[in-house]
Amino acid sequence: MKKKLLLLMLCVVMVASSFAGCSKRAPQKDKASATQDGSSEASKNKKDGEVVKLRMMAYNAESSRATYLKYLAEQLEGIEIEFEFVSTDNFDNVLNAQLQAGEGPDIIEVGGQTKLLASAGYLLDLTEQFFVSNYVEPGILPYTVESKVYATPLQSWYEGIFYNRQIFADNGISVPKTWDEFIQIHKTLAEKGIKAQTMGAQSYEPMMKQSIALVNNMFYSTNASKDYDEKYNNGEVSLAHEWLPAVQEWYKIIEEGCLTEDMLGLSYDQALDEFATGNAAMWESGPWAVSTIMEKNPDLDLGMFPIPGPEADKAGWLVGGPGSAFAINAKSEHIEEALKVLEITATAEAQQALVKDNAGSSFVKGVEVDLGDTYVDCEEAFKEGHVYAPWTAVWINGNAITTGYGKSLQEVLAGSKTVEEALTDADRINDDLRATMQ
Amino acid sequence: MKLEDFMSTKRKDRVYFLMIFPAFLGFVVLFIVPTIMSFIYSVTNWSVYSADIRFVGLDNFKKLFSDKKTITAIQHSIQYAILITVAQNTLAIILAVLLNKKSKVANFVKSVTFLPAVLSIMVVGFLFQYLMTTADGGVFNSIIKFFGGNSVNWLGDKNLALYSILITQVWQWTGWSMVIYIANLKSIDSSLYEAAGMDGANKMQQFFRVTLPLLYPATSFNILMSLIGGMKMFDAVFVMTKGGPGYATETIMTTMIREGFSNGRNAYACAFAVVFFIIVLIFSQVVSFFLNKWEGVIEA
Numbered sequence: 083m084k085k086k087l088l089l090l091m092l093c094v095v096m097v098a099s100s101f102a103g104c105s106k107r108a109p110q111k112d113k114a115s116a117t118q119d120g121s122s123e124a125s126k127n128k129k130d131g132e133v134v135k136l137r138m139m140a141y142n143a144e145s146s147r148a149t150y151l152k153y154l155a156e157q158l159e160g161i162e163i164e165f166e167f168v169s170t171d172n173f174d175n176v177l178n179a180q181l182q183a184g185e186g187p188d189i190i191e192v193g194g195q196t197k198l199l200a201s202a203g204y205l206l207d208l209t210e211q212f213f214v215s216n217y218v219e220p221g222i223l224p225y226t227v228e229s230k231v232y233a234t235p236l237q238s239w240y241e242g243i244f245y246n247r248q249i250f251a252d253n254g255i256s257v258p259k260t261w262d263e264f265i266q267i268h269k270t271l272a273e274k275g276i277k278a279q280t281m282g283a284q285s286y287e288p289m290m291k292q293s294i295a296l297v298n299n300m301f302y303s304t305n306a307s308k309d310y311d312e313k314y315n316n317g318e319v320s321l322a323h324e325w326l327p328a329v330q331e332w333y334k335i336i337e338e339g340c341l342t343e344d345m346l347g348l349s350y351d352q353a354l355d356e357f358a359t360g361n362a363a364m365w366e367s368g369p370w371a372v373s374t375i376m377e378k379n380p381d382l383d384l385g386m387f388p389i390p391g392p393e394a395d396k397a398g399w400l401v402g403g404p405g406s407a408f409a410i411n412a413k414s415e416h417i418e419e420a421l422k423v424l425e426i427t428a429t430a431e432a433q434q435a436l437v438k439d440n441a442g443s444s445f446v447k448g449v450e451v452d453l454g455d456t457y458v459d460c461e462e463a464f465k466e467g468h469v470y471a472p473w474t475a476v477w478i479n480g481n482a483i484t485t486g487y488g489k490s491l492q493e494v495l496a497g498s499k500t501v502e503e504a505l506t507d508a509d510r511i512n513d514d515l516r517a518t519m520q
Numbered sequence: 521m522k523l524e525d526f527m528s529t530k531r532k533d534r535v536y537f538l539m540i541f542p543a544f545l546g547f548v549v550l551f552i553v554p555t556i557m558s559f560i561y562s563v564t565n566w567s568v569y570s571a572d573i574r575f576v577g578l579d580n581f582k583k584l585f586s587d588k589k590t591i592t593a594i595q596h597s598i599q600y601a602i603l604i605t606v607a608q609n610t611l612a613i614i615l616a617v618l619l620n621k622k623s624k625v626a627n628f629v630k631s632v633t634f635l636p637a638v639l640s641i642m643v644v645g646f647l648f649q650y651l652m653t654t655a656d657g658g659v660f661n662s663i664i665k666f667f668g669g670n671s672v673n674w675l676g677d678k679n680l681a682l683y684s685i686l687i688t689q690v691w692q693w694t695g696w697s698m699v700i701y702i703a704n705l706k707s708i709d710s711s712l713y714e715a716a717g718m719d720g721a722n723k724m725q726q727f728f729r730v731t732l733p734l735l736y737p738a739t740s741f742n743i744l745m746s747l748i749g750g751m752k753m754f755d756a757v758f759v760m761t762k763g764g765p766g767y768a769t770e771t772i773m774t775t776m777i778r779e780g781f782s783n784g785r786n787a788y789a790c791a792f793a794v795v796f797f798i799i800v801l802i803f804s805q806v807v808s809f810f811l812n813k814w815e816g817v818i819e820a
Contacts, residue, residue: 171762174781174782174783174784175777175781175782176781178568178781178782178784179781181568182568182786198568198569198784199569201569202568202569202570283676283765284675284676284761284762284764284765285762286762286764343673343676343677344654344671344673344676345654345676346673346675346676346677346678346764346765347652347653347654347673347674347675347676347677348653348654348655348676349649349653352650352653352655353655355655356655356656361656481782482782482783485778485782489763489764489766489767490766492764492765492766493678493765493766493767495765496677496678496765496766496768498678498766499766511783514583514785515783515784515785518565518567518569518570518783518784518785518788519567519569519570520570
C-alpha cells in the first residue's frame with residue numbers, strides 16, 4: 083500500500099513538474115494598467131532602491147546606439163536598459179509572436195509596422211505626454227493613427243549612394259546630376275576595368291530602395307502624388323499604374339548591365355566588404371554602415387550623393403524619413419519607466435548622442451546637427467526636403483509590401499519577371515493584407 | 521478507458537500507464553492541441569492585426585491554391601525532400617559499406633564524415649554562404665577559376681540556388697545517416713556472406729542480395745527521417761538565401777513563417793500548416809507502404 087501511495091505521489095509530482103516546465107512564472111501582480119499620466123500598478127509598487135530592467139527591442143545594432151545608451155545609463159536612476167538587437171529580416175517575426183502572446187519588450191523600435199501595431203492595440207497612446215510636443219510635426223506624423231501619437235522619432239534615416247572619392251577623382255568622374263549620368267559612370271569605370279557599383283542583392287532591400295528613389299524623383303516630387311499614399315492604403319490606387327514610368331526608368335540600370343545577376347549571390351556584408359576595400363566605386367546604403375566601412379578601411383575617402391532623377395536642374399532624392407521611432411508596449415509592466423526613457427530621448431542632449439553613432443537630422447525642435455563632410459553632396463537634397471520613404475511614412479502594410487516588391491525585383495534582375503509584374507505583386511500583397519485587417 | 525476497466529487492468533499495465541502519463545500529457549498539450557487548433561484557425565480570418573475572429577470557410581485554402589508563390593514553395597519542398605532523401609541515403613550506404621572495417625583509417629574517415637552533423641545548421645549556412653559567394657575570394661569560385669572555369673552564381677542563380685543549399689545539407693547529414701547504416705551492418709551475420717561466397721556470388725551480388733535487403737531497418741528509418749526533415753527545411757534556406765533570389769528557394773516552412781509571423785496572416789499560415797500536415801501524412805503513408813512491401817519480400 084505504501085508503495086502504491088509513493089508511486090501515486092511520484093506521478094503527481096511529475097505531472098505538476100511538466101506543467102511547471104511549460105508555464106511561465108505567474109505574475110506577482112495584475113497586469114499594469116496604462117494611464118495617461120504614465121503611471122502603472124507595477125511601477126507604483128516599485129520599492130526604493132530596486133532596479134527596474136527595461137527590455138528594449140531594436141533592429142538597429144547596439145553599436146549604432148552606443149553613445150545614446152551610455153547617456154541613458156547616466157541619466158536613468160534605478161532603471162537598467164536591456165538592449166535586444168533583432169535583425170530586420172527577423173524583427174517582425176519575433177515581435178509579432180511576443181506581442182500576440184501578451185508579452186514583448188517594454189520599448190520597441192518601430193518603423194513601417196507602427197500603424198498596424200497601433201491599430202491592433204499593441205502600442206501605448208502617447209498623445210497626452212508632454213514630451214511629444216518637443217518634436218516637429220513631420221517627425222510625429224508617420225506614427226500618428228487617427229490623431230493619436232504612438233511613437234516618438236529617433237534621428238532621421240536616409241540612404242543614398244556611397245562613393246569612393248579617390249576612385250572618382252582618379253578617373254575624372256564627378257557626382258552625377260541625372261540618372262543617365264549615373265549609368266554612364268558605370269560604363270566609364272567598367273571600360274577601365276573598375277567595378278562601378280556593388281550591391282548585396284541577396285537581400286530584397288537595395289533594389290527596392292534604389293527604385294523607390296527614382297519614384298521619389300519622378301512621382302513624389304509632382305502634384306500627382308498628393309494624397310496618393312493614403313489612397314494606396316485604401317486600395318484606391320495602384321503602384322502598377324502610377325509608379326510604373328519611374329520604375330521603368332530605374333530598370334535602365336539593369337538593361338545597361340550595371341546591375342548584374344551575380345549580385346543576387348552577394349550578401350549585404352559581402353557588398354560592404356567589396357566597397358570598403360576599394361574593389362567597387364559605389365555602394366548604396368546609409369549612415370549606419372559608416373563605422374563598419376571605416377573600421378575595414380580607415381583611409382577611405384568616403385562620400386555620399388543622392389540618387390539622381392532624369393532632370394539635371396533638380397536635386398536628387400534620398401530614400402528615408404523619420405525612419406525608426408520608440409514606442410511603448412501597451413502591456414508593459416514598467417510603463418512609467420519606459421515613458422521616462424522616451425522623455426529623456428526627447429532632449430537635445432540625447433538627440434546629439436543618437437546622431438553621434440548614426441548620422442541623421444533630429445526631429446526635436448531647435449536641435450541642429452552637423453552631418454559632416456561625408457554628406458556634403460547631399461546638402462541640396464536635404465535643403466529641398468528630398469528625403470522620403472512612403473512605406474515608413476504613410477503605408478499601413480509597408481514592410482510586407484516592400485519585402486514582396488523587393489523579392490519580385492530580384493526576379494526582374496534574374497530575367498524572369500517584368501517591372502510591371504513586380505509592381506502588381508506588391509499591389510496584390512497590399513490587397514491581401516487589407517482584406518486580413520477587415 | 522472506463523474506471524472499472526482501468527481497475528481491472530493488470531497492475532503492471534497501470535504502472536506503465538501512470539509512468540507515461542506526464543509525457544503523454546506534454547505531447548497532447550504541446551502537439552495534439554496546437555495541431556487541432558491549427559485546423560480550427562485555418563477556417564477563420566485570424567490575424568495579428570484583427571481582434572475579431574470569424575469563420576470564413578475554405579477562403580484561406582482557396583487563396584493558398586490560387587497563389588503561384590505558395591504552390592512554388594510546396595513544389596520546392598517536395599523536390600528538395602525527394603532529392604535529399606535519395607542523395608543522402610545513397611551516399612551514406614556507399615560510405616557505410618566501404619568504411620565498415622576495423623582499421624584506424626576507416627575510423628578516422630568515419631569521424632571526419634560524421635563531424636559536420638555536430639555543427640549547427642546556421643553555422644554551416646553562414647560558412648557556405650562565404651564559400652559560395654560571387655564576390656572575389658569566394659572559395660568555390662576561386663577553385664573553379666584556378667582550373668580555368670567560369671565563376672558560378674551558386675546562391676544567386678534561380679535555377680541553381682536550391683541545389684546549392686541541397687549540397688550543403690547532404691554534406692552535413694550524410695555522416696549521420698552513415699553511422700546508422702554502419703550500426704545496422706554490424707548486426708548482419710557474417711556467415712551469410714560466407715554462404716553467398718560459397719554459392720559463387722561476387723561482391724556486387726553479395727551487396728544487392730545480402731547487404732541491401734538486410735539494411736531494411738536502417739533504410740526505413742533514414743528514408744523517413746530524410747523525407748520529413750526535407751519537407752521541414754527552413755534554417756539553411758533562411759541563412760543562405762532567405763528564400764531568394766525572388767522566390768526561387770522558398771519552401772513551405774519559409775513561406776509559412778513569412779505569412780504567419782512577418783505578415784501577421786495567422787489563419788492563412790494555419791491553412792498552410794494543414795496542407796503541410798496532409799502532404800507529410802501522404803508522403804509517410806506512401807513510403808511506409810513501399811517499405812512494408814520490401815519487408816514482406818525480405819521475410820518471404
